[in-house]
Structures are given as C-alpha cells and as structure tokens.
Amino acid sequence: MATVKVAIAGASGETGRSIVNALLESSMAKFEIVNLTRPASLDKPINAEMKSRGVTIAPAELTGPQDKLIKLLSGIDVVISTILVTDRDDETRLATAAKLAGVKRFVPCAFATVAPPRGVMKLRELKEDTLDHILKIRLPYTFIDVGWWYQITLPRLPSGRIDYAIVVTPATQNLGLDGNVPNAHTDVRDIGRYVARIIADERTLNKKVFVHNEVLTHNQVYDVLERLSGEKLERNYLSEQEVTARIRKSEAVLSQNPEDIGAAMERSIYEYLLSWGIRGDNVPEYAQYLGYLDGKELYPDFEFVKFESFVKDVLDGKGKGVYR
Amino acid sequence: MATVKVAIAGASGETGRSIVNALLESSMAKFEIVNLTRPASLDKPINAEMKSRGVTIAPAELTGPQDKLIKLLSGIDVVISTILVTDRDDETRLATAAKLAGVKRFVPCAFATVAPPRGVMKLRELKEDTLDHILKIRLPYTFIDVGWWYQITLPRLPSGRIDYAIVVTPATQNLGLDGNVPNAHTDVRDIGRYVARIIADERTLNKKVFVHNEVLTHNQVYDVLERLSGEKLERNYLSEQEVTARIRKSEAVLSQNPEDIGAAMERSIYEYLLSWGIRGDNVPEYAQYLGYLDGKELYPDFEFVKFESFVKDVLDGKGKGVYR
Numbered sequence: 001m002a003t004v005k006v007a008i009a010g011a012s013g014e015t016g017r018s019i020v021n022a023l024l025e026s027s028m029a030k031f032e033i034v035n036l037t038r039p040a041s042l043d044k045p046i047n048a049e050m051k052s053r054g055v056t057i058a059p060a061e062l063t064g065p066q067d068k069l070i071k072l073l074s075g076i077d078v079v080i081s082t083i084l085v086t087d088r089d090d091e092t093r094l095a096t097a098a099k100l101a102g103v104k105r106f107v108p109c110a111f112a113t114v115a116p117p118r119g120v121m122k123l124r125e126l127k128e129d130t131l132d133h134i135l136k137i138r139l140p141y142t143f144i145d146v147g148w149w150y151q152i153t154l155p156r157l158p159s160g161r162i163d164y165a166i167v168v169t170p171a172t173q174n175l176g177l178d179g180n181v182p183n184a185h186t187d188v189r190d191i192g193r194y195v196a197r198i199i200a201d202e203r204t205l206n207k208k209v210f211v212h213n214e215v216l217t218h219n220q221v222y223d224v225l226e227r228l229s230g231e232k233l234e235r236n237y238l239s240e241q242e243v244t245a246r247i248r249k250s251e252a253v254l255s256q257n258p259e260d261i262g263a264a265m266e267r268s269i270y271e272y273l274l275s276w277g278i279r280g281d282n283v284p285e286y287a288q289y290l291g292y293l294d295g296k297e298l299y300p301d302f303e304f305v306k307f308e309s310f311v312k313d314v315l316d317g318k319g320k321g322v323y324r
Numbered sequence: 325m326a327t328v329k330v331a332i333a334g335a336s337g338e339t340g341r342s343i344v345n346a347l348l349e350s351s352m353a354k355f356e357i358v359n360l361t362r363p364a365s366l367d368k369p370i371n372a373e374m375k376s377r378g379v380t381i382a383p384a385e386l387t388g389p390q391d392k393l394i395k396l397l398s399g400i401d402v403v404i405s406t407i408l409v410t411d412r413d414d415e416t417r418l419a420t421a422a423k424l425a426g427v428k429r430f431v432p433c434a435f436a437t438v439a440p441p442r443g444v445m446k447l448r449e450l451k452e453d454t455l456d457h458i459l460k461i462r463l464p465y466t467f468i469d470v471g472w473w474y475q476i477t478l479p480r481l482p483s484g485r486i487d488y489a490i491v492v493t494p495a496t497q498n499l500g501l502d503g504n505v506p507n508a509h510t511d512v513r514d515i516g517r518y519v520a521r522i523i524a525d526e527r528t529l530n531k532k533v534f535v536h537n538e539v540l541t542h543n544q545v546y547d548v549l550e551r552l553s554g555e556k557l558e559r560n561y562l563s564e565q566e567v568t569a570r571i572r573k574s575e576a577v578l579s580q581n582p583e584d585i586g587a588a589m590e591r592s593i594y595e596y597l598l599s600w601g602i603r604g605d606n607v608p609e610y611a612q613y614l615g616y617l618d619g620k621e622l623y624p625d626f627e628f629v630k631f632e633s634f635v636k637d638v639l640d641g642k643g644k645g646v647y648r
Contacts, residue, residue: 116460118453129442135614136440206613289530290459291615 004200007034007073009062009094010082011055012046014151014188014322015111019080022192024053028200034076036060036094062090066097073101078199080107085126092133099139105199106134106141111191113275113282114145114184114210114290120279121271142204145292146191147184147212148276150310151322153221157231165319170246171269174238176277179219183276184212184283187305188322197299204298210287211295213304218277221307228311240278246270328524331358331397333386333418334406335379336370338475338512338646339435343404346516348377352524358400360384360418386414390421397425402523404431409450416457423463429523430458430465435515437599437606438469438508438534438614444603445595466528469616470515471508471536471606472596474634475646477545481555489643493593494570498562500601503543507600508536508607511629512646521623528622534611535619537628542601545631552635564602570594 006023010016023031035050039059047057060072062083073079079098083091091108098106108130115121117128134141154162155172166172186194194211198204216224222233250267253260276282284294295302313319330347334340347355359374363383371381384396386407397403403422407415415433422430432454439445441452458465478486479496490496510518518535522528540548546557574591577584600606608618619626637643 116456118456119460132440132442136443138610138613206615286462289462291530 002200003030003032004077005032005034005075006078006080006199007036007058007076008080008082009036009060009091010084010109011035011037011050012041012044013082013084015109015146015191016080016082017046018188018190018192019082019195020050020055020192021189022196024055026193026196026200028196031196032056034058034072036062036072038062062087062093066093066100069093069097070101073098073103076101076103078105078107079103080195080199081109082111083109085109085123088126088130091130095130095134095139096137099137104140105205106139107144107195107199108134108141110143110145110208112145113148113272114287114292115275115281117290120275120281121268123268123271124275140205142198142206143208144195144198145208145210145287146194147186147210147282148272149322150185150187150213150305150307151320153185154225154311154314155222155233157225157229157233159229159231161229162314162319164317165314165321167321167323169269170266171273171277174236174273174277175218175222176238176243176273177240179222179235179237180217181277181280182215182217182283183280184210184215185221185307186211186213187310190304193304194295194299194302197302198295201298204293208287208290208292209295209298210284210292211299212284214307215283216307224308224311228308229315238273238277240274243270243274243278247274326524327354327356328402329356329358329400330402330404330523331360331382331400332404332406333360333384333415334408334433335359335361335374336365336368337406337408339433339470339515340404340406341370342512342514342516343406343519344374344379344516345513346520348379350517350520350524352520355520356380358382358396360386360396362386386411386417390417390424393417393421394425397422397427400425400427402429402431403427404519404523405433406435407433409433409447412450412454415454419454419458419463420461423461428464429529430463431468431519431523432458432465434467434469434532436469437472437596438611438616439599439605441614444599444605445592447592447595448599464529466522466530467532468519468522469532469534469611470518471510471534472600473646474509474511474537474629474631475644477509478549478635478638479546479557481549481553481557483553483555485553486638486643488641489638489645491645491647494590495593495597495601498560498597498601499542499546500562500567500597501564503546503559503561504541505601505604506539506541506607507604508534508539509545509631510535510537511634514628517628518619518623518626521626522619525622528617532611532614532616533619533622534608534616535623536608538631539607540631548632548635552632553639562597562601564598567594567598567602571598 253263439448577587
C-alpha cells in the first residue's frame with residue numbers, strides 16, 4: 001500500500017479532526033500525518049492525543065519566515081487546510097510555500113455548501129479568492145465542498161432534550177421560503193472519510209469535488225425529528241425579503257464596527273440560509289453546473305451515516321455536538 | 325439540419341465579424357442571426373452589409389428597459405457577446421435578460437488568452453466577474469478563450485512593407501524573457517469557425533473551452549518572419565521586472581486620471597505580455613489545469629490557417645489588418 005504524507009493545518013477544528021480520524025483509520029492508503037500547529041498551541045491536550053495516535057506534531061508559524069515553512073513541507077505529498085476563513089492570509093502563505101516545496105496536492109479550506117462563487121455569501125467569496133491564488137501560482141489542488149452538516153441542522157425540541165447536541169442558530173430555528181427547498185446534508189464524521197478517498201484519487205486532481213450524504217428539505221429535517229421524537233415543532237418560515245433584510249441589518253452593524261463578531265456570525269448564517277434555504281444552491285445539480293465532480297458518482301460504494309440514524313442517536317443521548 | 329437562432333451583441337468588432345461570417349457559412353447547423361445593434365448605430369454601413377447577407381438587424385438598447393430586452397431575446401437559442409470589457413455592465417444586463425428569456429446558451433465575451441482568473445490581468449478579472457454573474461443566475465453558458473491573434477503578433481519589418489497589416493504595440497516590438505515562452509496563437513478569421521462548432525456541441529454546455537491554431541514562442545514568430553521576408557529583426561527582450569515596472573507606471577498615471585485611455589491600453593498590453601510572454605499562461609496545458617476543454621481534442625479535424633500561410637499572405641500584400 002502506498003504511503004501518503006499529509007500535512008494538515010487546522011487539525012483541531014471539527015473538519016480537521018474528522019479528517020485526521022479518517023486518515024488514521026483509512027484503508028485507502030497508509031497516511032503519515034503531520035499536524036501543523038501554532039507554536040502557542042503545542043501543549044494543548046488535542047496535540048498530546050494526536051501524538052499518541054501516531055500523528056507528528058510540528059510547530060508551524062504560518063506568518064513566519066517562508067523558508068522555514070517550505071522546509072517543513074518538503075517531502076509532503078498532500079497539504080490540507082481547514083484554516084478558518086478569517087485567517088485567509090495564513091492559508092495563502094501556506095499555499096505559496098506548498099508550491100515552492102513541490103507539494104503534489106493542496107486542499108484549501110472549502111469544506112462548505114455549494115454556492116455561487118461570488119455575489120451571495122461573503123465566506124464563499126473569500127474561499128474563492130484562495131482558489132484564485134492557487135490557480136495563479138499553478139499549485140496542484142483539490143477543492144472539496146461537503147454540504148450542510150447534520151450536526152448543525154436540527155432545531156430545538158420543545159422538551160429541550162436534544163439541546164446537548166445541537167447548535168441553535170437562525171438557520172435551525174427558521175425555514176427558508178416554504179421549507180421545501182432541497183439541501184444536501186453530510187455527517188461531519190463522514191467528511192474525513194470522503195477526504196481520504198479524494199486525496200488518494202488521481203481523478204480529483206485539479207478539480208472541484210462535491211460530496212454529500214443525503215438531500216433533504218428543511219421540512220423533511222423537521223418531519224424526521226417530529227416523527228422520531230414524538231414532539232411537535234413550530235415552523236417559522238422566512239421569505240427571501242426577510243432573510244435579505246437581516247443580512248443588511250448585520251452589514252449595517254459591521255459597517256459601524258467591523259470587529260463585531262456577533263454581527264459577522266449573524267450575517268454569515270443568514271447568507272447560508274439565503275443560499276441553501278432560499279436559492280437552493282446546495283444541491284448536486286448546481287454543483288455539477290459549477291463544474292464539480294460528484295462524490296456519488298466517484299464513490300458509489302461509500303457507506304455514509306444516514307440522517308435518520310443520526311437523529312436516533314441524538315434522541316438516544318448518544319449524539320455529540322460540534323463547536324464545543 | 326437544425327436551425328439555431330443566434331443573437332449577437334458586438335457584431336461589428338473583429339471577433340463579432342469573424343463569428344457572423346462563420347455562422348453564415350457554417351455547415352454545422354443553419355444559423356439564423358440577429359445582430360443586436362445600438363439604435364444609434366442602425367445606419368452604419370456594416371449593418372446594411374450584414375442585412376444583405378441575411379442577418380436580422382435588431383435595435384437593442386442594453387441600458388434600456390429590461391422587459392424590451394427580454395422580448396427581443398425570446399425564442400433565441402444562443403446569445404453571443406463580444407461586447408468590450410469596458411461595457412461590462414451592458415453585458416451583465418444582457419446575461420440577466422437572456423436568463424429571463426430562457427436562452428439556452430450564453431457566450432460571454434471571453435475570447436482572449438488563457439490567464440489566471442485574478443491577480444495578473446485586469447481585463448481577465450472583469451471577464452471573470454461576468455462569468456461569476458452568469459454562475460450566480462444559473463444561466464447556461466459557454467466561456468470561450470482563443471489565444472493570441474496572428475493579426476496582432478507580428479513586429480514591424482525594417483522595410484515597413486507589412487505596416488499596412490500589423491498592429492504596432494509594446495507586445496509586438498518586445499519579447500518576454502528570452503523569447504522562448506510558448507504562446508498559443510489563432511487566426512482571428514478562424515475564431516468564428518470555432519464558435520460555430522462549439523455552440524452546436526452539447527459537450528461544451530456549461531464549460532470553458534480553449535481553442536487555438538498553433539503554439540509558437542515569440543522567437544519562433546520572429547524567426548518565421550525573418551525567414552520568409554529575408555529581413556533581419558532586432559530583438560528587444562524584457563524581463564519580468566521591466567514589464568511589471570511598466571504596468572506600475574501605467575497604473576500610476578491611471579490613479580491620477582482614470583480616463584487616460586492611452587495609459588489604460590498600455591497597462592492592458594503589458595499585462596498581456598506579462599501573462600503570455602513571461603508567465604507562459606496562454607498554453608493548452610495551463611488551460612487544461614484551469615478546467616477548460618481543449619479544442620484540439622474536441623475538433624481534431626478542424627482545418628485552421630497555418631501561421632506560415634498567414635505570414636506569406638501578409639508579405640504578399642494580401643493581409644488584412646485589424647482594428648482599422
């Protein structure tokens with residue numbers, strides 16, 4: 001079995017951890033993993049845990065001297081970034097160093113829903129800016145989008161019994177339009193397993209790839225949760241005008257104070273809702289139109305977590321929340 | 325044979341005329357052509373000439389009411405824009421109207437060299453902005469790039485005998501680096517014939533396509549001209565630093581006076597030289613990396629004008645200059 005050397009930046013985040021777990025368990029190839037860690041984060045427990053599982057922990061200062069970064073990446077086959085979009089300059093520097101180090105494939109931090117490159121979501125625009133930089137420097141790449149996570153799609157139940165495992169946002173507590181807009185969902189735990197397939201696959205080199213588990217409307221998400229929980233959910237529908245007005249409101253706050261993180265998050269989540277819940281961007285058909293390869297066609301045998309099974313686990317107290 | 329209704333905006337330009345000529349002569353399909361003409365340009369001789377050849381001349385105010393434009397485009401299969409990038413807002417309006425009219429394919433004004441989407445050429449960035457708009461509104465499209473024209477690649481001969489047919493610019497009178505950077509060339513008269521193939525081809529729907537006749541280094545262009553003319557050419561090589569400095573100089577002028585057309589053209593031509601003459605962007609390999617389909621693979625039987633044959637015609641006084 002081939003050995004593939006993978007360096008990952010952002011390994012402590014939700015997507016990063018999913019990827020590290022999957023690469024360690026993968027049968028697609030033998031992956032040797034280097035976790036590019038900020039020197040200040042070297043002593044965090046997650047690094048000790050990863051080290052105990054065979055991950056090399058490498059202090060990497062992405063804002064530091066380029067030659068040190070190039071040296072660190074020499075001999076690395078694949079660099080994966082799950083760096084937050086707010087640290088996009090770091091990601092650009094990482095990409096440039098990867099090019100100079102001769103890295104064979106760079107996976108930038110897309111890992112989001114399918115959306116138009118520009119004009120709808122600020123987050124998406126920043127990710128496309130990174131892709132444009134990659135294309136300019138001719139770095140071999142794969143751009144992977146993954147849909148909307150199961151872990152952030154469930155609304156609160158009146159009983160509060162799933163509060164331990166969900167994320168309450170305007171995008172879980174409201175439905176776009178009539179709630180019947182299809183939206184591709186993925187379990188965050190499957191993302192790494194998709195990535196393990198993709199980075200060991202020559203067909204995906206210099207391509208965009210879209211993977212997802214199941215396409216569900218927001219009403220279907222609510223229906224499944226109602227049926228399996230026996231509880232009744234209120235459904236609050238938002239029109240395009242209402243969602244757009246809320247985005248504008250957040251933008252007005254941000255124009256006064258660009259550091260207002262609450263307003264930035266609110267704008268972001270409403271832009272997501274506009275894109276997947278109203279425009280219906282996050283579906284395989286639109287991904288295909290945008291030029292993505294389709295994970296269902298690439299990996300028809302891929303066994304993914306079913307949405308119902310995820311919901312049952314959450315109701316049984318066996319769920320695990322994200323961002324906590 | 326299928327009848328394909330094509331509306332074209334910008335038909336009086338070099339690329340537009342090449343396309344109209346080719347569609348009228350094509351055996352790929354029966355093309356019915358509508359020339360979308362500014363009302364102020366209705367009486368221009370070129371419109372009388374096109375009308376005599378069976379083209380419908382339709383007054384179209386792209387800045388006018390959208391419903392009139394939608395009505396004009398109803399029933400049209402393909403809309404082709406060769407609108408100048410300086411009129412990009414017009415092109416965006418045309419694209420939106422085409423979407424609302426149910427047009428089956430929109431061909432925006434790419435028709436240039438292969439280059440990174442952003443970060444090297446301002447002209448390219450504006451064309452990519454149009455593509456982003458198309459993708460946002462989910463308009464079926466084909467994005468066609470064509471390389472560098474034979475008609476704008478020849479330098480002056482000392483005798484001045486080909487001055488009647490050439491365009492003298494810093495990109496013809498200077499060679500990038502050592503002059504050995506490959507650059508894909510096309511005869512402007514072949515562009516329309518490629519377009520006729522592409523718009524009648526389902527494989528190219530929602531794709532980027534790159535067509536070209538021959539890849540030649542700038543030295544090879546000079547060599548052919550020297551050999552066929554018997555004259556000796558001076559070769560003035562420019563480094564990346566020199567070309568970049570000239571771009572910066574034009575930008576400095578433009579920052580003082582954004583209306584300075586000379587500076588804008590100079591910036592544009594040096595950016596082209598940087599891209600194809602120094603970076604070597606305008607080649608099939610980079611097009612493939614950027615996701616373009618390759619015209620040589622799509623149409624292996626396509627008979628194009630050879631560069632030597634073009635040069636011979638120019639030397640024999642049978643050439644025809646562009647932009648005049």
